[in-house]
Amino acid sequence: GDSVTQMEGPVTLSEEAFLTINCTYTATGYPSLFWYVQYPGEGLQLLLKATKADDKGSNKGFEATYRKETTSFHLEKGSVQVSDSAVYFCALSRGGGSNYKLTFGKGTLLTVNP
């Protein structure tokens, strides 16, 4: 079945550092890929998405590129801020078959220190 694997956290960075959170997936066909962010005490917010190979999703300085050859969708940001501290989830959705659901990775906790 479908699966998403994220790098183990927690990740601790200083403000203005470069961020990479790795995400790889296993799925047949052509899934859509997403990054969601969950701030403390809140629900999930869609951060960015990509729906086909080589698409780049971007939002709030974050970006991720859909790489079908490596089945990856790594999240990057050039300069993190304290306000970026949150849990980040990589996810995929795929049409076809009976497995109609959003499949999530286990999440990566990011802490940014001033």
Added chain:
Amino acid sequence: KAGVTQTPRYLIKTRGQQVTLSCSPISGHRSVSWYQQTPGQGLQFLFEYFSETQRNKGNFPGRFSGRQFSNSRSEMNVSTLELGDSALYLCASSLDPQGLAGNTIYFGEGSWLTVV
């Protein structure tokens, strides 16, 4: 436009009781799905409803049930609560069924359930 609205936000129940959680999707969205989030298991899919029909169900016991009304609002119910049901229950809505390529799913802030 208003986002996905879940009520109540916080609640405490006693083991053996039952609970009903409510979700109002974004206006125009016809798909509503529910997820359970716990520290140990992460985000787990409960079920999805589209146009009042359950399309898919996750691997949860029959104590977990749901329904969707004609206005797309949804409720989920958990009967005979157990301590392990303590979790954040997230509702999500989308225009089209979840698995459809390119379909974006929007989440509510969740209902925090504590079972004591």
